[in-house]
Amino acid sequence: MSAASCLLSEEQFLCCICLDVFTDPVTVPCGHNFCRNCITQHWNVNSAQYRCPMCKKHFKTRPELPVNTFISEMVSEFRQSAGKKNSSGSEIQVAKPGELACDICTGTKLKAIKSCLTCFASYCGIHLDPHMTADPLKRHLLTDPVEDMEARVCTKHKKTLELFCKTDQTCVCSQCTVSGHSAHNIVSLSDACEAKKAELEQAEAEIQRMIQQREKxxxxxxxxxxxxxxxxxxxxxxxxxxxxxxxxxxxxxxxxxxxxxxxxxxxxxxxxxxxxxxxxxxxxxxxxxxxxxxxxxxxxxxxxxxxxxxxxxxxxxxxxxxxxxxxxxxxxxxxxxxxxxxxxxxxxxxxxxxxxxxxxxxxHYEVDVILEPNTANPWLVLSDDGKQVRCGQVRRDLPDNAERFSLYATVLAQQSFSYGRFYYEVEVARKTDWTLGVVKGSVNRKGIIPLSPLNGYWAVGLRNGNEYLSLTSPVISLSLNSRPQRVGVFVSYEEGLVSFYDVDAAVHLYSFSDCCFTEKLCPFFSPGLHHGGMNAAPLIISPVEDTDQI
Incomplete structure (x- = not known):
């Protein structure tokens, strides 16, 4: 028996109880066949009377269940045939619910493995063989199974949509190119598809960017x-x-x-x-x-x-x-x-x-700030742990990279911030000159420019040992009752706020408010020039002490 004939009569091998191909088929006295396990369980449940589930014939005693060898052999051959492959090497499978079935199969429908855009039909592995062997059919356009074949046909000329009109941004057939689209820019579907895929990649990249933005x-x-x-x-x-x-x-x-x-x-x-x-x-x-x-x-x-x-x-x-x-x-x-x-x-x-x-x-918003050597002016000397900076007496021979401050005695922190709040403290004891604050990441590091918010600096400083200044435009003198030994710097990015504190006296020194931050901010430190040893003491980034007790 051929695989095709065996598969086409599959309903002959279905048990009426489990609705599946027979397993260990047996015959009851009336001649009907069932799986041994199915009829046994059926009679176990209905032990009061033994009837045939098909014809309802009643048996006085529980019948014997002889194996139907003929049906058993047929089922075995059917199972072997159903697992065979056609000449194209495709496995033959029965179409399951939701799967596209072969348009040629009668009786049991097999799963379609290809659709022909020339024939406008879908074929299982068995009925696809002519398209794989016959020369006229080999020229037909085969594709993966397509359910809606009508959508691939030109409604006007009833021909396959195999071209793309870039002018009208629509799929057309070969007849359309000589009628309504004669002067238009016509390309193949593959070329148009590649171009559209490039657009999809750009769209996907934009979507990913939007996703990342929202995740942030x-x-x-x-x-x-x-x-x-x-x-x-x-x-x-x-x-x-x-x-x-x-x-x-x-x-x-x-x-x-x-x-x-x-x-x-x-x-x-x-x-x-x-x-x-x-x-x-x-x-x-x-x-x-x-x-x-x-x-x-x-x-x-x-x-x-x-x-x-x-x-x-x-x-x-x-x-x-x-x-x-x-x-x-x-x-x-x-x-x-x-x-x-x-x-x-x-x-x-x-x-x-x-x-x-x-x-x-x-x-409470304290962050661990460490100095970045690649940004340090050549006159500055940094400690090994990146927590101290002082002005040396000799200019070091360092590469003039893009990050380095070449004229101002300044160094930035390794950390930068583009949202949220952060705070750090700096010891300024025994110094006559210093400048502290935050700068924009893109601040000019090579030229001489005033240190002010207009140029990306938000800072306060000490000059000549007793002149405390807010580096605004113009500069504002700060009148303090005591000399700060430790200065706290607090930034709230979204609020546009930069505040400075005398930590030991718990006094607010100055605040820049209503700032508009649009890029990352970096803490910056300028210990001032050496001044013959009068200003040799370092700026020291110190941890916050006893934050739970004032």
Whole structure:
């Protein structure tokens, strides 16, 4: 039996229970065939009666299940034939649901392996053989299986769409080129496809760029979320700490006010009680004199009167109470004065606490900054760990690469930033000249230009040992109460903010605000010239100390 005939009658080898090709086929007494396992399980489930699933014939007892050798051999041959390949070497397979079937097969449809754009039909491996062997059919245009053949045919001329009109940007047939598209730019489908694929590559590259841009935005937003949460937690902690201090201070001053008022009241009471006691004693003495005077005035003994009147008319040793001023205790204004003093003290403390809290918040964005030797001016000397820079006394022989500052005694950090916030601290002790800040990555490193935001510099500095400057345009002098020993630099890229702090005094020095950053920023350091050893001390990038305690 040939493979074709075997496959075309596949329905003859299907079990009506499992709807698949027989496995171990057996025959029941009525003559119908089933897989042994299928009919056995069927009767196990319906053990009350034994019927044939096909004709419903009833059997009194469970029938024996003899093997149908003929069907078994046919199934075996069918399975072997179904696995064979045609003359073109393609494996013959039954079309599964969703797969394109052969247009020629009758009965069981085989899977199409090619479509002919000349015949407008799809063929399985068996029916494709003529296209592979017959010379007239070899000239037909074969392609991978195509389901919608009509879409590949010119609706006007009923010919294959095998050309492309670049003028109208549409697929055409050979007849179209001599009619409606005669003067147009016509190319083959392959050439047009290659050109379109080049456009697709460009489109894909643009899509990838947009994906990367959005992934970067996601990273920035995730970064923002993390820092927003951390900032909120720190802000709450600072608020609790500051308000707790303010409440404790207010409570302490209230207790001191109450204690002072109570002590004043107690002193007033003691003075009043002393005066009352003294007055009561004088009243008692005066009352006693009154009794004596009354008794003497009532006596008829003239001699007695004359002898004692002198002692009774003498003035008693009493205080002149008319000169004593009785003033109530002065509490008025005590509370107001205490509140004013508290307010003044709280204002000082609040200002200091807010400065400290603000510094503490920006210190949270500390980054590890390391100097980049390839950018250092030849007069500068860097430490091995990239954390210190000073101006030497000898100009080193270094290659004048594009990154190096050739005129200014400046060096950049290895790190650059194009979003987010960052902070670092620099020790400036024992120096008479220095400049610190951030610069644009594209800043001019060879020419002499003013250091200002207009030229890509955001910086502050020290000149002549006591002149602190903000390098704006024009330059602004900074009036400081103390000499900074350590300067903090904070940048918020999206806010366009660059701020400088005296770390030890927790004082804000200066801020550049409303800046418009459009490229990466780099920390930069200029230790100033040597000045005969007066400015020999290095600038030192130092780690933030005790960020959790101010």
């Amino acid at each position: 935005m996601i990273q920035q937003i995730e970064h923002l979320k993390v820092h927003s949460k951390e900032d909120a937690e720190k802000e709450i902690a600072d608020g609790v700490r500051i308000f707790t201090f303010l409440m404790q201070t207010a409570e302490r001053d209230l207790n001191e006010l109450i204690e002072m008022i109570e002590e004043r009241h107690k002193k007033t009471e003691e003075e009043a009680d002393g005066s009352i006691k003294e007055l009561e004693q004088e009243i008692s003495a005066l009352m006693k004199r009154t009794v004596e005077v009354q008794q003497l005035s009532r006596t008829q003994d003239h001699l007695h009167v004359l002898q004692n009147i002198a002692s009774l008319t003498n003035v008693l040793p009493t205080k002149n109470w008319t000169e004593v001023k009785l003033c109530p205790p002065l509490y008025e204004g005590t509370v107001i004065k205490a509140v004013d003093e508290l307010d003044e003290m709280l204002s000082r403390e609040k200002k200091q606490l807010l400065h400290e809290a603000k510094l503490k918040r920006v210190q």
